[in-house]
Amino acid sequence: MIEIRSLAKTFSDRRGEQVAAVNKVSFQVEEGRFYTLLGPSGCGKTTTLRCIAGLEKPDEGEIEVAGEIVFSRGNFVPAYRRPIGMVFQSYAIWPHLTVFENVAFPLRVGKQRFSSAEVKSKVEKALEQVELGSVGDRMAIQLSGGQQQRLALARALVREPKVLLLDEPLSNLDAKLRERMRVELRELQRRLRITTLYVTHDQIGALSMSNVIAIMNRGEIVQEGSPREIYLQPHSEFVAQFIGxxxxxxxxxxxxxxxxxxxxxxxxxxxxxxxxxxxxxxxxxxxxxxxxxxxxxxxxxxxxxxxxxxxxxxxxxxxxxxxxxxxxxxxxxxxxxxxxxxxxxxxxxxxxxxxxxxxxxxxxx
Ligand SMILES: Nc1ncnc2c1ncn2[C@@H]1O[C@H](COP(=O)(O)OP(=O)(O)O)[C@@H](O)[C@H]1O
Ligand SMILES: [Mg+2]
The missing domain is CATH 2.40.50.140 (Nucleic acid-binding proteins)
Structure with missing residues (x-):
């Protein structure tokens, strides 16, 4: 469902030196799976995700999503045309819009036009999926932390994407809520059978939720495997020390x-x-x-x-x-x-x- 081949992205830092944020990364996420990129801060997780979403233009490589090449040399499909929903670390919801309007936003700004009846039914469906069906009229700011999290998810799901990208979505929650949201998020993902690429530096989250984990370090994937393999058979000191x-x-x-x-x-x-x-x-x-x-x-x-x-x-x-x-x-x-x-x-x-x-x-x- 997602296929990344030799993806590379370099930035120049403040002194003008080149930093390889993502260095020839390749991986595949099969349909319906929960795949996690796990690594320390600065290892290139967000950049990888932004390249897939179309928010960043890679230097090299190929990105295929749901059978379509969305990036390759000379070919760049813009973000709004990619079948992707994304949740950012800061949920980026609008506190003074209603829950309904927050979720409707991607439908109103997209190139595709929807009638107000269509918007209503799509938003209601997305809110139902995350169990916020009854609070559509509330202001987003009135929601609890966990509900805001679910609101961000509903907004990512409203255009019925083929793929969900999640960038450290639980890192702003306190420990107890984070634990509950891990379970909730995984349940939702299972129910919708939506292919999910999750990015985090939280090892427990990664171990407990993922089908497959790829450990990243300095812009490269250093080991890929099931949570059990990664934990019990690390191939390097780095992986052994990073996990547990x-x-x-x-x-x-x-x-x-x-x-x-x-x-x-x-x-x-x-x-x-x-x-x-x-x-x-x-x-x-x-x-x-x-x-x-x-x-x-x-x-x-x-x-x-x-x-x-x-x-x-x-x-x-x-x-x-x-x-x-x-x-x-x-x-x-x-x-x-x-x-x-x-x-x-x-x-x-x-x-x-x-x-x-x-x-x-x-x-x-
Ligand atoms: N817009 C940017 N300009 C310059 N450097 C960047 C930019 N975005 C990311 N980087 C650098 O790229 C590297 C990887 O960053 P990032 O993908 O955000 O890592 P992670 O999400 O794993 O913490 C870091 O060294 C970061 O400083
Ligand atoms: Mg990041």
Whole structure:
């Protein structure tokens, strides 16, 4: 439904230097899917979205939406003729227009003319879709934060686009409302089966809503996959660190130890690790272990791989879990433990780093 090929867009910054905001990006969004571009601020998400919407003219590449090439060399379909609805980070709704008039706006400014009966039925349908059917006469400013969010969605949907583009639409909401809107937005998307491209730097949002996530860094897509793949099998330090929290330490790959496994020499001794990507014995690696995968024992567990001795440095109650840091000879390890854990600060512990959860990645540089 959306196909992007080698999209590139460069800006010149204030000193006149060229910044590659989007650097040869390619991806595809299949019909009815929820696809997320996830990455830190400044990595090129908004620029990509604006190019697709026709609000920005790319330097190079090709953009196809719903079977039509809307951008290629010498071909630029203007924004209003693209079958796209977009919601911006600032919803850009008009506070002193009614809810109805806010949604009617795209119909009134478009090239295509609609009778007032048509406008009425289209606006009412869009408002029904986001469950704002009963508040059409209110001023937009009288709506709650969540309702304003839905109003922005109704306005994006009123022209019945083939594709919905969402640029950090939940970032202005407080944490509780954001959580609820994530669920609501995803439900709406499922119900309408509308192909959606979502842009965010919020990892939890991306993990919970997406069919596919593409991680962006410095204008490039560095990994694409399902939320599960991205979280459990990051291909690089960047992805592992960006998604969720992780412990990391360096080592040297000694020898393979069965399918996808290897012995890695580390400052805390030899560890059995799972390999990510092509690695040869002798190469420098970084080992990543998520805090929730680390197991603590009060006594040394017999016949268990990857056990290191340490001391409890801090125990913090965080509601959902205990955040427990462990001091090793060489490193501090962050772990998440259950409330039933009886260890206290200063206690001696045996830390188990399950080989399946110790991911060895190629070290940078
Ligand atoms: N209109 C512009 N003029 C100059 N630089 C821009 C412009 N828009 C974006 N940039 C630069 O392009 C890069 C990517 O920006 P953007 O696409 O907004 O990133 P994101 O949405 O991921 O935060 C940043 O370095 C940003 O400063
Ligand atoms: Mg942005």
């Amino acid at each position: 929290s992780t412990n990391q330490f360096s080592g040297k790959l000694r020898a393979f130890a069965g399918e996808g496994c290897a012995c890695v020499e580390t400052p805390m001794g030899e560890l059995l690790c799972t390999l990510s990507g092509e690695l040869a014995p002798g190469s420098d690696v970084v080992i990543m272990v998520r805090p929730e995968n680390i197991i603590l024992h009060e006594a040394r567990p017999p016949e268990t791989a990857n056990v290191v001795e340490g001391k409890v440095a801090t125990v913090m109650f965080l509601g959902q879990y205990l955040d427990c840091t462990i001091e090793l000879d060489t490193d501090l390890l962050q772990t998440h433990q259950r409330h039933s854990l009886r260890l206290r600060r200063g206690d001696r512990v045996w830390v188990e780093l399950p080989p399946n959860d110790c991911l060895a990645l190629k070290a940078k540089g």
